[in-house]
Amino acid sequence: MKSALAIFLCALALGAQAEPMFRGGAAHTGLYDAEGPREFHRVRWAFPTGNRVISSPVMQGGTLYFGSDDGYVYAVDAATGRQVWKRATHGPVPGTPAVADDTVYIGSYDGHFYALNARTGAMRWKFTTGGERHFEAKGLHGMSPMGQTFFDLYDIYLSSPVVAGDAVFFGSGDGHLYALDRSSGALRWKFATGDVVHASPAYADGVLYVGSWDSYFYAVDAKTGREKWRFHGGEDPLIHNQVGFQSSAAVVDGVVYVGCRDSNLYALDAATGKELWRVNNAGSWVITSPAVVDGRVIFATSDSALFHIVDARTGRQIAKQQGKAYMFGSPAVARGIAYQPVTNGMLEARDASTGELLWTYRTEASRENAGWALTADGRFNMPMLYPSNNGEASILAAGRQFSMGSMFSSPLVAGNTIYVGSTDGNLYAIE
Amino acid sequence: MRRAALVVLLSLSALAGAAPPEGRWTGQAQLPGRGLPLVVDLARDSSGAWSGSLTVPGLDIKGAGLAHIAVDGNEVAFDAGNAIGLASAGGATFKARIDGATMSGEMRQAGNAASFTLKRTGDAQVDAAARSTPVAASTQGRWVGQYEMAGYPRHVTIDIANDGAGMPKVDFVVVGKLTTKLPIDLVAEEEGILRIESHPYGITLEARVAKDRIEGTLEQGPVEVPILLRRQAEKTS
Numbered sequence: 223m224k225s226a227l228a229i230f231l232c233a234l235a236l237g238a239q240a241e242p243m244f245r246g247g248a249a250h251t252g253l254y255d256a257e258g259p260r261e262f263h264r265v266r267w268a269f270p271t272g273n274r275v276i277s278s279p280v281m282q283g284g285t286l287y288f289g290s291d292d293g294y295v296y297a298v299d300a301a302t303g304r305q306v307w308k309r310a311t312h313g314p315v316p317g318t319p320a321v322a323d324d325t326v327y328i329g330s331y332d333g334h335f336y337a338l339n340a341r342t343g344a345m346r347w348k349f350t351t352g353g354e355r356h357f358e359a360k361g362l363h364g365m366s367p368m369g370q371t372f373f374d375l376y377d378i379y380l381s382s383p384v385v386a387g388d389a390v391f392f393g394s395g396d397g398h399l400y401a402l403d404r405s406s407g408a409l410r411w412k413f414a415t416g417d418v419v420h421a422s423p424a425y426a427d428g429v430l431y432v433g434s435w436d437s438y439f440y441a442v443d444a445k446t447g448r449e450k451w452r453f454h455g456g457e458d459p460l461i462h463n464q465v466g467f468q469s470s471a472a473v474v475d476g477v478v479y480v481g482c483r484d485s486n487l488y489a490l491d492a493a494t495g496k497e498l499w500r501v502n503n504a505g506s507w508v509i510t511s512p513a514v515v516d517g518r519v520i521f522a523t524s525d526s527a528l529f530h531i532v533d534a535r536t537g538r539q540i541a542k543q544q545g546k547a548y549m550f551g552s553p554a555v556a557r558g559i560a561y562q563p564v565t566n567g568m569l570e571a572r573d574a575s576t577g578e579l580l581w582t583y584r585t586e587a588s589r590e591n592a593g594w595a596l597t598a599d600g601r602f603n604m605p606m607l608y609p610s611n612n613g614e615a616s617i618l619a620a621g622r623q624f625s626m627g628s629m630f631s632s633p634l635v636a637g638n639t640i641y642v643g644s645t646d647g648n649l650y651a652i653e
Numbered sequence: 654m655r656r657a658a659l660v661v662l663l664s665l666s667a668l669a670g671a672a673p674p675e676g677r678w679t680g681q682a683q684l685p686g687r688g689l690p691l692v693v694d695l696a697r698d699s700s701g702a703w704s705g706s707l708t709v710p711g712l713d714i715k716g717a718g719l720a721h722i723a724v725d726g727n728e729v730a731f732d733a734g735n736a737i738g739l740a741s742a743g744g745a746t747f748k749a750r751i752d753g754a755t756m757s758g759e760m761r762q763a764g765n766a767a768s769f770t771l772k773r774t775g776d777a778q779v780d781a782a783a784r785s786t787p788v789a790a791s792t793q794g795r796w797v798g799q800y801e802m803a804g805y806p807r808h809v810t811i812d813i814a815n816d817g818a819g820m821p822k823v824d825f826v827v828v829g830k831l832t833t834k835l836p837i838d839l840v841a842e843e844e845g846i847l848r849i850e851s852h853p854y855g856i857t858l859e860a861r862v863a864k865d866r867i868e869g870t871l872e873q874g875p876v877e878v879p880i881l882l883r884r885q886a887e888k889t890s
Binding site: 458603 | 684685686687689711712713714737738743744762763764765767802803804874875876
């Protein structure tokens with residue numbers, strides 16, 4: 223009971239402080255102690271990069287840190303939107319950095335994991351993984367020819383690191399979960415899974431929680447790298463569509479909440495891995511990382527475009543709202559409002575108790591709607607996007623979907639401003 | 654050279670003499686940021702009824718049948734049926750005015766609207782729609798079997814009966830986790846191959862008919878699996 227209270231207080235503290243790492247802290251609650259905008263006023267600034275911004279920004283000391291698929295890691299002044307520094311890597315940077323003790327930690331598709339000086343961007347060390355790659359499979363998602371191996375265009379993130387104690391932890395496309403010494407970058411241990419790990423590990427009470435594309439979700443001792451338990455999600459040997467943990471878990475009050483491509487949101491006992499409940503979404507992926515606030519779990523789905531609020535203890539539905547397009551980016555909750563990014567180029571503000579839509583911001587690319595990738599009301603216009611299951615057609619279609627200023631980035635709420643990236647290459651400050 | 658010029662003049666005069674919308678029309682719809690190539694064929698039969706088809710190279714659409722063709726002087730309107738989205742859910746519609754060899758107007762789809770301009774480029778070449786045909790007498794009856802998809806068996810019962818010269822009456826029931834009676838859009842038997850299509854479910858059965866068995870493949874979306882059906886003897890009471 224005492225430890226439960228301690229976890230609760232710890233979770234509250236994490237939410238209140240919004241540590242500079244993915245989802246506002248090591249437990250990934252998605253809760254921010256800030257007065258976000260209750261209505262849309264304006265875009266205060268837009269910071270352009272050379273390619274899409276899938277990464278989610280984090281903030282320390284008034285500076286925002288994030289990556290871009292142009293290969294750079296950026297530091298930007300949050301007040302003015304002016305660049306403080308940029309640091310090149312040799313591949314896209316679609317993960318979210320963690321910042322601790324004046325060091326920025328982040329991985330790149332170049333297969334390296336970097337520690338950078340937070341003030342200057344100078345490299346402190348870099349670690350070489352077994353190499354990055356996307357999830358891939360034969361006949362993936364029903365693309366034809368079925369005997370062809372396709373890489374997954376929707377495996378769009380890299381694992382965002384989590385910092386705990388004197389170690390930094392992250393997953394890799396080489397199938398491992400890594401633990402590195404924060405100061406030197408030396409390998410402490412690596413834990414092998416059966417496939418790509420692009421979810422971000424959550425950390426609580428000395429345990430890391432992360433899922434892999436091998437269909438398993440793992441609890442791993444942060445000190446030793448030893449497996450404590452594993453949970454088996456769904457499999458899909460035919461078209462590999464309904465398999466894999468892309469969602470990053472949230473851990474609150476001894477419960478792990480995580481979405482899965484098998485279309486379930488799971489609640490697992492953090493100590494044992496026992497399934498407590500699940501919410502099934504009838505074939506629609508749950509890529510978003512759930513936000514956990516005041517006994518409610520908030521998450522959204524991809525194809526079915528549903529925004530869910532469920533009871534954290536039972537999984538019972540509290541509210542369900544129909545959205546317009548896939549939701550991959552995760553909801554950020556601040557003072558009763560959930561800010562939900564959408565792949566149609568919209569950012570939605572919803573009441574965190576009812577899911578009711580409060581306001582929407584739409585990127586210029588989404589409004590322009592090149593080639594009618596969207597219907598007039600903002601849904602994906604499937605007949606104009608996917609003429610066939612042919613692999614090339616599907617790849618082109620995904621590219622056109624992503625050209626709508628899509629928001630895969632998870633918002634950061636700080637002060638009265640939301641910071642969020644877009645595939646149009648901008649990081650936006652919206653107030 | 655003189656003969657070539659004469660041929661050109663004759664063909665131009667033939668085009669000029671055609672009823673305003675009749676012919677092949679080629680051009681583009683001006684979608685934002687992208688021109689969408691369109692080829693429209695419109696023809697009128699001896700009874701005066703209009704038929705037409707649409708080809709959209711960028712969307713894998715070749716010769717899709719046009720529906721609701723309306724011609725009023727130089728005004729023409731038609732829709733693309735279910736070719737670019739279901740008609741019931743905002744499929745593509747076209748409304749245009751013809752001025753000489755130019756058809757220009759507005760294309761609407763899924764709530765979006767864009768202008769389009771087409772030029773008459775020749776005679777109409779309307780694609781004939783696939784038509785259902787009666788099946789062989791021996792194909793009629795009840796067939797039962799199963800196929801497996803994603804590790805789960807599906808039991809199938811198909812009742813086939815000719816219905817005059819039109820589409821045979823087919824009851825196609827699939828029992829898996831759910832029991833589904835498929836809506837049937839096309840039934841045809843040619844060269845001993847039976848083809849049954851259910852468009853809303855994306856299912857096509859294509860199988861050779863023998864005396865007591867139908868054996869072939871069932872396609873559902875991108876997945877093709879083998880299927881074997883056996884004739885079920887009629888129950889005697």
